[in-house]
Amino acid sequence: MSEVMTIGEPMVNLIADSPETFMEARTLPRQMAGAEFNVAIGVQRQGHSVSYVTTLGNDWQGDLIVDYMNGIGFDTTGIRRMDGAATGYQLKVRSSDGEPKVIYFRAGSAASQTTPDIVDDLSFDGLKVLHVTGIFSALTDKTYETVERLIDTAKQHGALVTFDPNPRPTLWDSEQSMIEATNKLAAKADVFMPGLSEGRLFSGLEDPRAIADYYMDMGVSKVIIKLGAEGSVLFERDADGNRLETVVPSFVVEVVDTVGAGDGFAAGVITGLLEGLDDERLLERANAVGAIQVTSVSDSEGLPTTQELADFIASTPRQEVSL
Ligand SMILES: Nc1ncnc2c1ncn2[C@@H]1O[C@H](COP(=O)(O)OP(=O)(O)OP(=O)(O)O)[C@@H](O)[C@H]1O
Numbered sequence: 001m002s003e004v005m006t007i008g009e010p011m012v013n014l015i016a017d018s019p020e021t022f023m024e025a026r027t028l029p030r031q032m033a034g035a036e037f038n039v040a041i042g043v044q045r046q047g048h049s050v051s052y053v054t055t056l057g058n059d060w061q062g063d064l065i066v067d068y069m070n071g072i073g074f075d076t077t078g079i080r081r082m083d084g085a086a087t088g089y090q091l092k093v094r095s096s097d098g099e100p101k102v103i104y105f106r107a108g109s110a111a112s113q114t115t116p117d118i119v120d121d122l123s124f125d126g127l128k129v130l131h132v133t134g135i136f137s138a139l140t141d142k143t144y145e146t147v148e149r150l151i152d153t154a155k156q157h158g159a160l161v162t163f164d165p166n167p168r169p170t171l172w173d174s175e176q177s178m179i180e181a182t183n184k185l186a187a188k189a190d191v192f193m194p195g196l197s198e199g200r201l202f203s204g205l206e207d208p209r210a211i212a213d214y215y216m217d218m219g220v221s222k223v224i225i226k227l228g229a230e231g232s233v234l235f236e237r238d239a240d241g242n243r244l245e246t247v248v249p250s251f252v253v254e255v256v257d258t259v260g261a262g263d264g265f266a267a268g269v270i271t272g273l274l275e276g277l278d279d280e281r282l283l284e285r286a287n288a289v290g291a292i293q294v295t296s297v298s299d300s301e302g303l304p305t306t307q308e309l310a311d312f313i314a315s316t317p318r319q320e321v322s323l
Pocket residue numbers: 166194195225226227228229230231232250251252253255258259260261262263265286287288289290291294
């Protein structure tokens with residue numbers, strides 16, 4: 001079976017062909033989106049097998065997504081199809097500041113109607129890493145329960161759990177419920193990887209070291225904090241309980257579109273864990289995939305193969321980073 005499993009809401013992504021406004025755009029080339037989908041692509045490009053779990057509508061978007069995933073070799077046996085609900089999609093328009101505008105069409109989508117019993121049909125044999133995010137968990141109470149059941153089951157089968165909070169405040173009832181629910185999932189994860197501002201929001205603490213302690217006290221083994229263009233830092237504890245930290249700079253690149261940097265980063269962390277990289281190399285790889293991701297307008301098409309990643313790491317200058 002696959003080394004990595006994830007659950008999410010994959011969407012068709014229509015990207016306006018002209019910068020700045022949907023009004024100017026004459027055509028909207030079709031791609032795929034979805035944070036967990038981007039991570040899955042990044043993992044697969046590094047030569048690791050992926051199982052993708054979700055619910056899709058019986059519509060052309062669902063067919064397109066399943067065909068695409070089958071075509072690139074994902075295990076799609078964990079995908080359910082349903083009548084009466086559509087597969088979500090999104091519109092995206094570029095912006096000169098690198099922060100594109102995205103409009104979602106996903107309310108009541110098939111993915112949002114996933115129920116926890118989807119977990120009972122899955123095979124966990126040989127699974128090494130389960131990757132989950134705060135996006136799929138935010139869709140409904142049922143998707144939240146599904147993520148909880150998936151985490152518990154994957155852990156019972158000896159898999160590591162990586163968790164990217166990916167806050168989407170509009171998908172939650174309130175900021176407080178987002179914070180509480182996200183922290184409850186974080187406590188179940190082995191690896192928690194917020195951006196610094198996300199870590200501050202979820203813990204209520206300012207200092208990266210205090211944020212790391214907050215989550216390690218809950219039982220998280222590795223807290224990896226993303227520092228944007230500067231790079232990232234990994235915290236863990238030694239056998240005596242002392243906090244260890246590894247800070248690694250990212251790479252100097254030209255930013256085209258910042259969306260999906262965190263997803264590329266997560267793919268780097270997951271594949272680094274699978275390959276037993278030490279903390280320094282793990283963050284170097286994660287930073288590299290995140291940096292490559294911001295140079296592409298697509299949410300996933302720019303993600304590197306093993307060779308592209310090695311060439312990038314060998315030839316790209318580093319940023320300055322400090323904590
Ligand atoms: N402009 C950049 N230059 C170099 N590396 C970058 C840049 N932006 C991001 N990265 C790399 O990607 C990682 C993740 O980016 P970021 O901190 O923006 O994540 P995020 O907040 O989860 O993003 P998002 O949720 O938008 O995907 C960073 O820690 C860094 O290693």
